[in-house]
Amino acid sequence: MARTMARTIVGIDVGTSKICTIVGQAGDGRRLNILGVGTVPSRGIDKGVVVNIDDAASAIETSIEKAERASGFRINHAFVGIAGRHISSLNSRGVAAVQNPDGISRQDVARAIEAAQAVALPTQREIIHIIPRAYVIDGNEGIRDPIGMSGLRLEVETHIITGEAMAIQNLIRSVERVGVQIDDLVLQPLAAAEAVLSDEDKEQGVMLIDIGGATTDLAIFAHGGVWHTGVIPVGGQHFTNDIVYVLHT
Ligand SMILES: Nc1ncnc2c1ncn2[C@@H]1O[C@H](COP(=O)(O)OP(=O)(O)OP(=O)(O)O)[C@@H](O)[C@H]1O
Ligand SMILES: [Mg+2]
The missing domain is CATH 3.30.420.40 (ATPase, nucleotide binding domain)
Structure with missing residues (x-):
């Protein structure tokens, strides 16, 4: 070592x-x-x-x-x-007024993300990830990196993942x-x-499925960003158990 x-x-x-x-x-x-x-x-x-x-x-x-x-x-x-x-996910938008319209700063982006995060969260849940997917500047959608761009109103679309x-x-x-x-x-x-x-898969749109022992994890990407994530409580063990049941072994 x-x-x-x-x-x-x-x-x-x-x-x-x-x-x-x-x-x-x-x-x-x-x-x-x-x-x-x-x-x-x-x-x-x-x-x-x-x-x-x-x-x-x-x-x-x-x-x-x-x-x-x-x-x-x-x-x-x-x-x-x-x-x-216990994992769940949601998409949330946040808005911030740009402080200096000549160039959007990291602080403007941080304030927009903070606004997106202000969703009603039950007390027994915690945020695991807040992932910015795309930005909207003065109504212009689909902006990936807003830093340095001019504008008055910055919106961010985020994907928020929470757990118990x-x-x-x-x-x-x-x-x-x-x-x-x-x-x-x-x-x-x-x-x-x-x-x-x-990156190309995510750009084209793709769904990832990971079939585990007892859970199946999934993530959907489109336009380069994450659109949905989830965990389904069904996995390989269920198939094995069903086969055992049918064959009476
Ligand atoms: N070659 C195979 N064909 C079909 N099923 C398989 C094969 N190899 C493993 N499995 C099944 O895959 C499952 C294990 O998957 P994996 O190792 O991804 O689970 P895990 O990550 O431990 O569980 P989880 O993600 O649900 O918490 C088991 O149910 C096993 O029976
Ligand atoms: Mg696994």
């Missing part, structure tokens, strides 16, 4: 069937060189959600140890995937218990999309 964590990115996928830790190192451009993977059967997880912190933490720890051995890196922080039926506070906290606790700091939580279908979709 002599090497340092410089330029090293770690991801942990806490799934219903398996827990997977992957260590990668940033290469040229957007390339990521995979240094090591640690996969173990899942424990303490039901339909993508932690139901027993002790069991989940112990399985996460074993997966991390395996990835450490495979990569030769000491893992002390990681990005963690989140899914489960309890489910989020239990996942965070299970990872932190093994001494690993969380860089960020990433919605599982968005992480999968990052890995398998090209």
